[in-house]
Amino acid sequence: GAGVSQSPRYxxxxxxxxxxLRCDPISGHVSLFWYQQALGQGPEFLTYFQNEAxxxxxxxxxxxFFAERPxxxxxxxKIQRTQQEDSAVYLCASSSGTAGTDTQYFGPGTRLTVx
Amino acid sequence: xxxxxxIPQYQHVQEGEDFTTYCNSSTTLSNIQWYxxxxxxxxxxxxxxxxxxxxxKQKRLTFQFxxxxxxxxxxxxxxxxxxxxxxxxxxxxxxxNLFFGTGTRLTVxP
Numbered sequence: 001g002a003g004v005s006q007s008p009r010y011x012x013x014x015x016x017x018x019x020x021l022r023c024d025p026i027s028g029h030v031s032l033f034w035y036q037q038a039l040g041q042g043p044e045f046l047t048y049f050q051n052e053a054x055x056x057x058x059x060x061x062x063x064x065f066f067a068e069r070p071x072x073x074x075x076x077x078k079i080q081r082t083q084q085e086d087s088a089v090y091l092c093a094s095s096s097g098t099a100g101t102d103t104q105y106f107g108p109g110t111r112l113t114v115x
Numbered sequence: 116x117x118x119x120x121x122i123p124q125y126q127h128v129q130e131g132e133d134f135t136t137y138c139n140s141s142t143t144l145s146n147i148q149w150y151x152x153x154x155x156x157x158x159x160x161x162x163x164x165x166x167x168x169x170x171x172k173q174k175r176l177t178f179q180f181x182x183x184x185x186x187x188x189x190x191x192x193x194x195x196x197x198x199x200x201x202x203x204x205x206x207x208x209x210x211x212n213l214f215f216g217t218g219t220r221l222t223v224x225p
């Protein structure tokens with residue numbers, strides 16, 4: 001596709017449920033990033049993939065958060081036993097290279113609301 | 116830890132007035148990027164600055180990177196209603212991930 005796509009766009013979960021958020025990066029992009037954006041805040045880094053390898057997961061807030069990119073393209077962010085504080089927009093971004101200077105292209109995000 | 120602060124948090128201007136947002140990092144940055152996020156939208160890349168003291172212009176937008184590579188600014192001349200949104204700086208300390216600033220929300224009053 002022309003840009004980064006994410007699904008679902010909106011997700012409402014009851015506290016304690018598991019959720020899975022999908023990201024389709026721009027075709028051929030090596031790097032993929034997940035960010036969490038709380039209301040009124042800037043995006044905060046969660047994790048980074050270079051192809052299928054998860055090179056940095058230092059931003060994941062707890063062991064309830066898990067991300068994968070098994071074939072180096074589509075990525076899934078899974079949140080187990082969701083809590084109200086997990087409510088946020090989850091943004092995925094991809095870039096063509098592996099340098100920190102490469103432009104990151106963001107998807108529309110998934111807005112997660114945990115009741 | 117890495118912190119990137121922006122001021123002001125909010126700015127209301129009359130259409131035609133100028134606007135400036137300032138970004139300050141607690142550590143030296145490899146580069147700095149600026150993004151614009153419209154209400155309900157996602158961050159859209161505007162520009163990247165790499166060199167100390169670098170200045171870049173995009174039409175009415177002027178971006179600066181400080182000499183010490185720890186601060187940056189975005190100046191918009193003669194704002195228009197299409198400039199409405201939140202402007203984020205994002206610092207790259209040398210790793211792959213970006214540290215986003217707190218953002219400045221710009222409102223332009225017609």
